[in-house]
Structures are given as structure tokens and as C-alpha cells.
Amino acid sequence: MNQDRLTPLDDDAITDAAAHWCMRLHAEDCSAAEREAFAQWLAADTRHAEEYQAMLEIWHTADMLPRATHVTELPAARSHQRNWRPLASAAVITLLALPLAGWVGWEQGWLPNRYQHFDSDQQVRTVQLHDGSQVELNLNSELRYLNYKDRRQVDLIKGEAFFKVTHDSEHPFIVRAGHGQTRVTGTQFNVWKYEDQVKVTLVEGSVLVSSNSGEGGYRLGPGMQASYSIGDFEPQLAQSDDYANSLAWRSGRLVLDNLSLSQALPVINRYLDKPLLLADSSVGNIRISGIYDTRDVNRLVNNLPKVLPIYLTRNDNGSTVINRILPSSDKG
Template sequence: MSEQHLTEAEYDAITDAAAQWCMRLHAADCTAAEREAFEQWRDAHPAHAFEYEAMQEIWDVAEHLPRPAAPALPLPAPRKPWRAYGMAAAISMLALPLAAYSGWSLGWLPSSYERFQADGSVRQVTLADSSQVELNLGTELTYSNYKDQRRVTLNKGEAFFKVAHDRSHPFVVKAASGEVRVTGTQFNVWLYQDQVRVTLLEGSVLVNSDSSHPDGGFRLDPGMQARYRQGDYQPQISQTYAHDSSLAWRQGKLVLDNLALGEALPLINRYLSTPVMLADNATGDIRVGGIYDITAVKSLVSTLPKVLPVYLTRNQDGNPVINSLPGTTPKS
């Protein structure tokens, strides 16, 4: 299997294998040889470990459900066949023996669960509720269908959502400490470390920077953007301009529109396994621009000394560090 371009059939096969391994490893008679075989399978491809972690999450949730006195009833039938979604099939195998019906009816356990990632290319997926999602490079997210809401958790990266309308069943995207709540709309969510940016194209969304206070939040209209960091009491709201470039990744581009390096680095580091650092705040004031291929951002870093008055060093952790040439930093 290709590491960067797995087909849907390959994803399904990996999901099925992860579910089988999860059940086997939790069995009392699981042998040392089986555990060794599992470790070899898990380490054979990054997607194997990714999918197994999803299975373990489901198992952990189901394990805390109360056991019913009577045999568990079947889950309500989802809108599409469960086999079409590998994660949902895993829930059928893992959760039903542990009081799945009571878990669903109380809103504790989803009727379908999907986990997606995009590695070396942008990926488009259709969720179980028919919502469409585009995943930027290096993005990981999960989708769960609960009785009272549809829930996406953006673990890292960036995603563009076209949400299937369902007013009685809100669609919630959790990112860092906050969340975005909608019923049907088009919007983008960018996450890097503890920074989140929500851009609305169509419809309306409610952005809450602290989901521990569910009654809070600010409503966005089309053309508006919200930014927050983990711990912020409320997001910063702004209007986007006509040629806003924040969604250029959907065409495979990173656009830096005369940004200070301090603002540009989170956008650059989003695509790097080893983040670039700034030597000092003054260096962060130097401005950079240009249009770059999102699959070649690594080469952008090495070219910075050719276009800016900077040079590169490395810190003790091996991170590239941008330093300004003496006498070239902007005056405050």
C-alpha cells in the first residue's frame, strides 16, 4: 500500500484489521506471540497505528457503559449501511456487547464513528451524515454521530466543511478548547498547536472559544473570521476581504500576503514535521510574501535567506532558527 495515497478499500481493510486486533488484545487468552504479531502489524504503516488508536478510543468509551440486566438491543439503523463505514462496523463489534443501546439512548455512545487523516495529499471524504469534508495535508479528525448532535473533533490540521442541513441534529466541530456549532453551512477550521481560525463562507456558525461554557459564543455571518487560542475567554472577530487567501490550500497553495514572519510561521510550520523558530521578536517583524506549493513548504525555509535579510541556524533541539542580519530588523 502507498503511504500517501491509500484507497478507500485499503482504509476499510486497515480499519477492519484494527478492530479485530483490538478485540483480540483485550481477550484474556491473548498470547505473547499474538501481541508481537500485532506490534509488527501496527508498525508496518502509519495508518495502522492511527486506526488502532481509534478502536481503542471506542473500546474505552464502551467499557464504562452500564451493563443491562437484559440482552442489549440493536442500535437504531443509521441512514446508510454500516459496512460502508469501517469505524461504524467496529462499533458494532466492540460496543454492542457493552450495552450499546443504553449508551446511544443516553447520548454516551455514537451510532457511527469514523476517523480520517490526510498525509501527503489533500483528501476529500463524505461523512456518514452526507456532509462533505476536505482535509488539508497532515490533518486528522474524527466524526461521531450521537443522539443529540453530530460531532467532529479536529485533532490537528485544517478542514473545509460542507455540512448537510439538519436543524434538529447540530453539527459541532471541536478544536483546541473551543467549538464551532452549525446546522448546515460551509466553513473552514484551521488548527495549529493551540491556535484556531474559523472562516465562514456560507450560512451561519456559532464560535465558542471555551466549550466548558456552552452558553457562550459569537455568531459569524458569511465573510467573517474568528480566531482564538486555548484559554481565551472569547474569540477575536474580523471581516475577511474579497481576495482572502486563507482557503488557497484547497488549490494546493500557501499564500503569504506580506505577512510578518511572526504571523507567517504558524502557517508554514503547519506543514513541517520540525517547526521553525524565531531568534527574537525583532526578527518576527520582518515581512515575507509569495505563493508556495503546500507539498514543497519544506524547501521554502531553506530559501528564506535568499529573499530576506536573514540567516538560519539550529537550536539544541534541532529546530531551524531564523535570525535577522545585523542592522536589518524593522524599527518599532
């Protein structure tokens, strides 16, 4: 059989088997013989590991699987991020078809009935979620969408996204990013994430932004921004008259409006393979302005010594380091 093509029956069989092994390997009574049988099934076809990984991610996202210590680990080569085949979304349907776990999981709001995964590489991408909401993904961004009985949930894994959310007052739309979340029923807003830093910019409607460390949350109005990072008890709020700068990426522009380098670097580094680094804190106080192409941020980096009193070096890891040019001492 051609290993690159599957019939619908083949698809269903692999999905059913992946669902079975996902539950059995996390069961307390899973035997050594079963684990050996799973290892043989896994080795029989490369698609088995792919589908099992898809099943694991869905269950772990829903917090339904215990972190069992005896579960067979997939080979490292299998665990990288990949483009999800249409079969992956069918994994949820298979889980929901299981009589007890599926029904209880859906009714209790533990398991979704819809799952979508999107990413972008070197171009901005617009996608539509199952509920009709539209999302624009910035370069090098990734998210997943899960539809639960009582809510719609997006996990922004990395990057930046602009949301136009379909109104549904009975099913709130929640974006989880970093160590906090944004909750809406229908509105337009932007979420930017870099490492553990997150910034939410509201364009239309209202949103409730909260950090995982605090309680409640803060409601934003149009033009307001909320920022948080790991350990923050509450988001930092700001009213911005020029919040459009935060949305300039939608037209391929990176706008730096009189920012210090310490403020600008997280924004710039989003577009680089290796992050820019500051040689010391004094370099971070130097300010920068300009409008740049998000698809050619390396040119911005190379031109920094032409517009700022700095010079560039490379460290042992190959990252570019920004150093300050100290003023010459007065000669007596």
C-alpha cells in the first residue's frame, strides 16, 4: 500500500487505535503486555506516532489525562511541531464517541467537540475559526482553537494575532496567552506574546484581562492596552492614543515610536531567529524611532550603528550584542 495515501477507513482505524492507546496507557491497570503491544503498534507505521501525538496534545490541552509515569515516551523526532492533517481534528470526535469519557467530558466542559490548529511562517495569514470568528496571524505565530460546551478557547502558543470575535453571550471567547487570559463575548482586539510577556490591545467592544497570579481582572475600553508577564499579580493598564502602532504589523510594518532599546528589543526579537542582546543596562536607555518592514527586520539590525551611538558584536552563541559607544574623554 502507498504509505503516503490513506483511505477514510484507514484514517478511522488509526484514530480509533490512537484513542484506545491514549486511554489504556494512562490507566492505572495498564499491563506490561499492553505497553509492549503499544510499542509494536507504534513501530509499525510512522503515522501511528503522529496520530498518537495528536491525541495526547488534545487530551493534555483539556487537562483530562493524568501525568502517568509509566507511559511510553515517543521518540524525540516525533515530538516536533507539525502541520496537523485533517485526521487530527477527527481525534476529538472519536473521543466524544466513547460512551462514558466522551459524554462526561463534554457535559462537564472538560473535552471540546471541535479542535483547530493554525500557524504562520513568513507571511501574515487570515484564518476562520469554527464559530465564525476571524483571526489574523502575524509572522511566526501559532494558535489552537477548542470549542467547549460552555466556552470557546484559543491558546496563543507564540507570536501575535488580531481577533474579530463572533458575538455569543452564552459562550465566552477566551484567549490564553502566557500567564494570563483575555475574556470576551464579541469584539476586536490584538494579543502580542513574546517569551513570558503579553500585551492586549482593544480596538472595539470590551475585554476582561486577568493574570494567573491574581483574581478577577480588569476591563478594557477601546484604545486601552494591558500588559502582563510571569509573576504579575495584576495587568498593567495604559490608555494609548496611538495604539494603531501596535496593529501596524497587519500591513507589514514595525513602528518604533521613541522607544528605549530595552522596550524595543522584545518587539524586534519577535521577528529574528536569534534575539538581539544588550551589552549592559546603559545601552537599554538609548531611544529609537522609525518604521520598518516586518519581513526584513535583519536590515533594521544591520543599520542600527548608522543611526544610534552603538556598535554590534557577536557572543559565543552567535547572538548579536548591542554595545554603547562611550563619548571620548576630553583632552587636557
